[in-house]
Amino acid sequence: MDLWNIFDTEWVPVGVWVETALQWVVANFRFVFQAIKVPFDLVLTALEDGLTEAPDLLVLALIVLIAWQAGGRRLGIIAAACMTAIGLMGAWEESMTTLSIVLTCVVFCSLIGIPLGVLAAKRDRFWMVLQPVLDLMQTIPSFVYLVPIVMLFSIGNVSGVIVTFIYALPPVVRLTNLGIRQVRPDMVEAARAFGASNRQTLYKVELPLALPTIMAGVNQTIMMALSMVVVSSMISVTGLGQMVLRGIGRLDMGLATVGGLGIVFLAIVIDRVSQSFGQSARARNHQKWYETGPVGAVRALVRK
Amino acid sequence: MSDAQIECRDLWKIYGKRSDEAMKAVLAEGLSKEEVRDRFDCVLGVRNASFSVRKGEIFCIMGLSGSGKSTLVRHVNRLIEPTSGEIHVAGKRVDTMIESDLRQLRAETIGMVFQHMALWPHRTLGENVGFGLEVRGVPLADRRKAAETALEAMELRGWIDHYPDQLSGGMQQRVGLARALAADPEILLMDEPFSALDPLIRRQLQDQFLSLSEHMHKTTLFITHDLDEAIRMGDHIAIMNDGEIVQIGTPEEIVTNPVDDYVADFVKGISRVGLVRAETIMEPLDGRAPTPKQVRTDVELGEIIDAFMEDQSPVTVTNTEDVPVGLITITAALKALRG
Numbered sequence: 041m042d043l044w045n046i047f048d049t050e051w052v053p054v055g056v057w058v059e060t061a062l063q064w065v066v067a068n069f070r071f072v073f074q075a076i077k078v079p080f081d082l083v084l085t086a087l088e089d090g091l092t093e094a095p096d097l098l099v100l101a102l103i104v105l106i107a108w109q110a111g112g113r114r115l116g117i118i119a120a121a122c123m124t125a126i127g128l129m130g131a132w133e134e135s136m137t138t139l140s141i142v143l144t145c146v147v148f149c150s151l152i153g154i155p156l157g158v159l160a161a162k163r164d165r166f167w168m169v170l171q172p173v174l175d176l177m178q179t180i181p182s183f184v185y186l187v188p189i190v191m192l193f194s195i196g197n198v199s200g201v202i203v204t205f206i207y208a209l210p211p212v213v214r215l216t217n218l219g220i221r222q223v224r225p226d227m228v229e230a231a232r233a234f235g236a237s238n239r240q241t242l243y244k245v246e247l248p249l250a251l252p253t254i255m256a257g258v259n260q261t262i263m264m265a266l267s268m269v270v271v272s273s274m275i276s277v278t279g280l281g282q283m284v285l286r287g288i289g290r291l292d293m294g295l296a297t298v299g300g301l302g303i304v305f306l307a308i309v310i311d312r313v314s315q316s317f318g319q320s321a322r323a324r325n326h327q328k329w330y331e332t333g334p335v336g337a338v339r340a341l342v343r344k
Numbered sequence: 345m346s347d348a349q350i351e352c353r354d355l356w357k358i359y360g361k362r363s364d365e366a367m368k369a370v371l372a373e374g375l376s377k378e379e380v381r382d383r384f385d386c387v388l389g390v391r392n393a394s395f396s397v398r399k400g401e402i403f404c405i406m407g408l409s410g411s412g413k414s415t416l417v418r419h420v421n422r423l424i425e426p427t428s429g430e431i432h433v434a435g436k437r438v439d440t441m442i443e444s445d446l447r448q449l450r451a452e453t454i455g456m457v458f459q460h461m462a463l464w465p466h467r468t469l470g471e472n473v474g475f476g477l478e479v480r481g482v483p484l485a486d487r488r489k490a491a492e493t494a495l496e497a498m499e500l501r502g503w504i505d506h507y508p509d510q511l512s513g514g515m516q517q518r519v520g521l522a523r524a525l526a527a528d529p530e531i532l533l534m535d536e537p538f539s540a541l542d543p544l545i546r547r548q549l550q551d552q553f554l555s556l557s558e559h560m561h562k563t564t565l566f567i568t569h570d571l572d573e574a575i576r577m578g579d580h581i582a583i584m585n586d587g588e589i590v591q592i593g594t595p596e597e598i599v600t601n602p603v604d605d606y607v608a609d610f611v612k613g614i615s616r617v618g619l620v621r622a623e624t625i626m627e628p629l630d631g632r633a634p635t636p637k638q639v640r641t642d643v644e645l646g647e648i649i650d651a652f653m654e655d656q657s658p659v660t661v662t663n664t665e666d667v668p669v670g671l672i673t674i675t676a677a678l679k680a681l682r683g
Contacts, residue, residue, distance in 0.1 A: 230462040233423055233533075234476035234523070235451025244475070248466045 066191050073192040080205075081198045083147055087140035088197070096132055100124070107309065109333035111316035118312060122305040131280060131302040138269055138279035139306060141197060145204045145265045149212050150258055157216025157254070158242065167217060174210040182207055182271050190275050200277030208264040215257025219250030255318025262314050266307050280306070348396040348432070349531060349563040350403075350420055355393040355429035357415055357587075360386030367427050377586060389415040391587040393429075397580075399530075400561040404578030406571055406610075412587035413567050417533050420565060421454045422446055434530055451476045455524030455562075459536040461516045463508040469495060469519050470504040476527045494522040497556065514545035521553070525560075532564040539569065550576060571610050575599070575619065583607050600624055600680075616681055617646040625680040626661040626670030634660040634668040641669065648677050 042048070091099055100123050108116030126135045160167040182203060193199040223246050231241040247254075273281035280302045287296025330336060358366050358380065366384035369375055377388045390412045397403040407413040418424040419431055422438055431438040434453050441449065455476075463472050471478075473494050474487035482490075488504070495504055498518040508516055517537060524532055538546040554577065557564060568574050574581045575595040582592045583606075591603040596619050602608040623641040625648075637651050637659045651659045652674050659677075661670040 224462070226458055226460055226462040227464060229423060230456070230458055230464070231475070233421060233450055233454075233456040234479065235447040235449075236475070236479045237447060240479050244478075245464055249464070 062188055062191060070192065077193055077198050077202070080144065080148065080201050084140060084144040084198055084201055087143055088137060091136040091140050092133060096127060099136065100127065103309065105334050107313050109329070109335060110313045112333065115312050115316060119309045122309045126302050126305050129298050129301065131283065131298050134278070134280045134283055134299070135302050135306050137197070138266075138281065138303070139310075141201055141204065141269075141272075141277065141279060142262060142265045142306075142310065144201050145208055146258065146262055148201075148205055149209050149261045149265075153209050153212035153257070153261070154216050154254060157213045157257070158220055158247075160213065160217040161220035170213070174213060177206055178210045182268065186271075186275055195276045197277050197279075199275055200272040203272050203275065204265045204268040207268050208261045211260035211264060212254070212257040215260065216250070216254045219253030219257070220246055222253065223249045252318050255314070259311065259314045259318065262310055263307070266303065266310070269303055347399050349399045349434055350565060351396040351430075351432040352416075352419065353394050353430040353432075355390055355416070355419060355431065356427045357389035357412075357419065357424060358386050358427045359389055360384060362386055363427050388587050389424075390419070390426075393584075393587075393589050395582050395589060395592055397563055397565060399563055401579040402557060402564040402566055402577050404566045404568060404574035404581045405584060406568055406574040406581055407584030408569055411584040413569075413584050414535055415587075416584070417535055417565055417567050420531075420533055421450050421456065448480075451480050452527055453529050454531045454533060455527065455529040456533045457517070457520045457524045457535065457537040459539055461508070461513075461520045461540075463516055463519055463523070465508055468505050468507055469500070469511075469522075472508065472519060473523045473526045475523065480527075490526050491522070494526040495519070497525065498522045498552075513541055514549060517541060517549060518552075525562075530563060532562045534564060534566045536567050536569065538573070546573075553577075571614060575614065583610070595619055596621065596624065617649070618644050620645040620680050622648060622659075622661045622670075622672060625676050626672050627676065628670055629668060632671060634662075635671070636660075638662050638668070639672075640664070645677065645680055648672060649681065652677060 100120075103123055104116050104120045107119035126132055156170065160170050185206065186203060189199055189203050193202055227245055227249060228241055231245045236244065269277075269279065269281035270284050271281070273279070273285045276282075280299045283299030283302070284296050287293065287299060330339065356367060356370070358370070360366065362384045363386050366375075366380050366386040366388075369384070370380060370388075375383070377391075380386050380388045393412075393416055395403070405413045405416060415424060419426050420433060420438070422431070422441070426439055429439065433449065436445075436449065438446070438449065463469075464475075467475070470488055470491045473491040474482075477487045477490055492501075492504060495501065498521055500515065500518055500522065503511070503515075503519075508519065511519065517540075520537065524534075538549050541549065550573065566574075566577050568577075575598075578595060580592060581595055581598050582589050583598065584590065585606050591598060591607050593601070598607065599611050599614055599616060599619050602611050621641065622639050622643045625645075626641075635658050637657065639648060639651060639659055639661055641661055641663055648659060656674045658671045658673045660668050661672060663669050
């Protein structure tokens with residue numbers, strides 16, 4: 041034994057263990073992971089089919105209307121400009137694929153992240169356990185889990201959603217936890233004093249008051265999902281990321297730039313729209329959402 | 345006492361992980377607040393409080409911040425669990441009540457008003473006021489009608505679809521009151537409801553509440569740190585210090601007969617003109633002849649002083665049958681005024 045260079049020997053073969061464990065899981069439990077894929081697959085396929093097969097101009101109009109409703113006329117114009125630019129660059133099909141992956145990811149991050157965040161806000165011990173897990177999910181380089189994910193879930197867009205899901209989940213959990221904890225204690229106490237149960241207090245008081253913070257978390261989740269687009273294209277996820285990756289691989293700067301610009305434009309639209317969703321009614325002069333934007337305009341017309 | 349709407353007996357609240365242990369030790373050894381803190385790392389919130397509030401009266405709990413008055417009042421609807429002791433509200437025992445009964449009690453029997461209003465900013469005034477009914481599953485139309493009535497009683501007609509942040513502080517607290525009254529509860533808990541308001545508005549709201557209270561006859565537990573307010577509002581006052589009730593009595597009893605230096609210190613600055621009655625300061629006749637100036641036993645000090653304006657001869661006090669029962673000299677009147 042050479043004491044001088046003692047650490048030249050691999051004393052604890054972590055790599056081998058992980059390898060063996062993974063092999064064992066793949067051999068015995070692959071069906072579990074294939075089952076996990078099913079709901080992701082369903083939502084993703086529905087969204088992707090809808091967005092890519094519908095007439096391009098209809099989808100464009102729909103996106104602009106949603107942006108207008110969420111953030112007013114200004115945002116409608118920004119969305120129209122960005123999406124038209126993507127279309128004119130010829131990256132429409134790819135951007136719709138990327139959009140559907142990001143949306144699928146947001147759906148599942150919200151469905152799982154918000155309840156986790158609420159639970160974390162209510163139970164300190166659970167939050168203490170959850171925190172390091174979230175830290176791990178955010179800090180571990182995504183390349184590290186790309187391979188196991190491929191082995192367990194195989195390649196393709198659904199695996200891409202799952203990779204993105206792991207990376208993008210933490211912010212919505214963190215900010216939901218924060219939002220619920222920040223609700224003024226006397227607001228909660230008042231609800232209890234008037235006979236509300238825990239569930240009623242949560243749905244009628246805590247969640248609505250925490251909503252702006254929760255939506256900030258959803259917004260962060262979306263942004264992180266977008267930032268995974270290029271990385272996930274390494275496991276043959278299609279879309280804008282693949283354009284960039286292929287461009288780099290072939291040293292085709294044109295293709296890479298189109299893909300990159302597409303991601304930027306898409307990010308601007310999604311970011312602004314999701315931020316506007318988080319705005320409380322108070323910030324909008326107490327108008328209900330259906331009193332403004334295109335819906336408001338239509339309602340006003342119908343009333344006349 | 346059959347007419348007691350709220351009754352607390354030997355109520356203790358000790359905060360901390362080892363509260364049960366601390367409770368036993370306190371009962372066995374009579375530890376002080378500091379000893380409980382040092383030995384068990386627990387905070388003594390309420391110490392052996394007993395009081396009862398008669399139906400329809402306004403019962404004030406007065407104390408400085410940290411004296412445990414807010415903690416004490418939250419035991420009545422069990423927003424805070426007592427460590428030991430009994431709580432009876434409207435003939436029901438609250439401290440052993442099951443969760444669903446407790447929620448019903450809170451929604452139907454007890455209305456609460458908070459120091460910082462605690463109106464929900466995302467709900468309209470109507471939705472705020474109707475909340476207690478909403479959680480009981482009352483249909484929307486009935487809720488709205490009840491909210492309208494309650495808001496009207498607080499002179500807020502027409503504001504039902506507005507939001508709390510569109511109102512001034514005084515109006516917000518009137519909404520707080522309307523919310524407490526919406527379900528027509530028998531009991532009102534008011535936790536320093538007017539403390540956060542400026543003096544003029546506070547005075548207005550006090551008057552408005554007093555006149556409202558006169559025809560509604562709600563049993564009211566009113567928390568305040570202001571003895572003037574306690575005297576204005578209360579039929580009875582309990583004074584708290586360091587988690588303990590040090591004295592319970594009518595405003596006059598508290599002012600004329602403070603039980604210790606702590607209470608005496610509070611009472612020092614209070615005007616006695618409208619509080620002390622002839623009965624309290626008169627001397628026995630002891631065979632002296634009644635004087636022509638006469639007042640009834642329940643006349644207040646202010647009026648007695650008026651009687652000395654013209655000449656300084658003693659005033660005779662008569663009972664309800666006009667029989668002279670005592671005399672008040674100008675010295676006695678001035679002494680009473682000085683306290």
